[in-house]
Amino acid sequence: MPIVATAAWSIPKTVADKFPAEGNGLSRYACVFNGVEINTTFYRRHKPATFARWAESVPEAFRFAVKMPKEISHVRRLEEIAEPFGTFLEDIVPLGPKLGPLLCQLPPSLSFDEDRVTRSLEMMRAHHDGQIVIEARHKSWASQEALSLLEHHKIGRVLADPALVWPRASFTGDVPYLRLHGAPKIYYSSYSDEEIRDYAALLGKNSWCVFDNTASGAAIENALTMLTVLERDGQR
Numbered sequence: 568m569p570i571v572a573t574a575a576w577s578i579p580k581t582v583a584d585k586f587p588a589e590g591n592g593l594s595r596y597a598c599v600f601n602g603v604e605i606n607t608t609f610y611r612r613h614k615p616a617t618f619a620r621w622a623e624s625v626p627e628a629f630r631f632a633v634k635m636p637k638e639i640s641h642v643r644r645l646e647e648i649a650e651p652f653g654t655f656l657e658d659i660v661p662l663g664p665k666l667g668p669l670l671c672q673l674p675p676s677l678s679f680d681e682d683r684v685t686r687s688l689e690m691m692r693a694h695h696d697g698q699i700v701i702e703a704r705h706k707s708w709a710s711q712e713a714l715s716l717l718e719h720h721k722i723g724r725v726l727a728d729p730a731l732v733w734p735r736a737s738f739t740g741d742v743p744y745l746r747l748h749g750a751p752k753i754y755y756s757s758y759s760d761e762e763i764r765d766y767a768a769l770l771g772k773n774s775w776c777v778f779d780n781t782a783s784g785a786a787i788e789n790a791l792t793m794l795t796v797l798e799r800d801g802q803r
Contacts, residue, residue, distance in 0.1 A: 569770040570602035570630055570667070571793050572777045579784035585791060597625040600790065602667060604632040604777045609672070612636070612658060619661035630667035632744075632775060633659055641674050645687040656695060668698040668723070668744060668775060675731070679707040681716065688720040700725050700744040700775075703732045726769070729753065741771025747789070749780030757785035760792055767796045 576596035578586055586595045596603065607613070621631070638651040659666060691699060701717065702725035709732050717724060723743035724733050729750050745766060749756035757780065758766075770776055776793060778786035 568601070568772055569774040569776055569797060571790050571797070572600055572602040572604055572632065572775065573786040573790050574604045574606045574777060574779040574781050576603050577781065577784075577787075579787055581784065582787055582791060591624060593621060594624045597629050599794070601628060602630040602632065602775065604634065604670065604779070606634050608655070608659075609634045609637050612654075615658055615661050618659055622662050622665050625665065627665075630665055631662050632667045632670055632777065633662070634670045634672065640671055640677070644674070644677050645683055648687055649690050652691060653694060666697065668700045669695065670700055670702065670725070670744070672702040672725075673704055673708075675704040677703075678705045679703070679710060679713045681712055684713070684716055688716065688722060692720050698723065698743075702727055702746060706732060708732050709737070735769070738769070741774050742769040743774060745769060745774065745776045747776070747778050747780065749783075749785065754780055754782040755785070756780060757783065758789045758792075760796075763789060763792050764796050767793060767800065770797070 576593050578592060578596060585599060587598050589595075590598075593603075636651055636655055639645070639648045639655070643651065699721075700723040703713075707713070714724075724738070725744045725746050726733060726735060726738055726742045727746045728748060747758065747766065748754060749758075758778075766776065776790075778789045778793075780786050780789065
């Protein structure tokens with residue numbers, strides 16, 4: 568079954584009746600959805616005890632996608648990242664088997680450099696054999712060299728909307744990680760039922776679909792619609 572999630576687990580009042588009334592925000596969210604994307608790790612470190620508490624709040628089948636710190640992607644720009652990457656992995660150990668993909672979102676100014684990317688991906692793979700996905704935002708990452716290197720290291724590509732680098736047509740088979748930011752107004756715009764049905768067709772049983780249009784509260788509403796579509800299509 569695909570994992571349908573939002574970036575964070577805030578539940579707007581408009582759909583509060585779709586969730587249990589009792590429990591904390593995460594436990595209520597996890598009664599409906601089977602995964603969540605943690606974005607706050609991009610901005611700051613969390614104590615391992617925090618990850619442990621989150622892991623204890625959700626069912627066994629629930630998964631957490633975790634965004635890599637900006638120290639890795641934006642400050643060091645994939646150069647000399649062994650220390651912050653190692654610290655990041657140590658911090659999230661308490662998630663245990665509930666750890667899902669590690670998400671690396673790159674800045675729009677970071678172009679593809681084969682030597683730099685090779686070193687960084689080799690280091691990541693030397694320390695983590697789980698799923699890693701990357702959201703590139705510089706056109707140079709559309710090159711065949713970039714695609715081949717990602718495939719060699721088994722790094723999944725994020726199909727984002729808006730699609731700045733990898734358009735939908737560049738994906739064959741199921742999309743591993745679909746990240747919907749909202750369009751035309753990023754982080755705000757809601758998706759129509761027709762658009763959600765269209766995106767649902769791209770998902771396989773191991774796919775992630777994350778709604779990141781959280782600023783307006785649309786993410787949860789859109790995610791609930793996606794669940795309904797998948798259920799009707801027999802994917803739940």
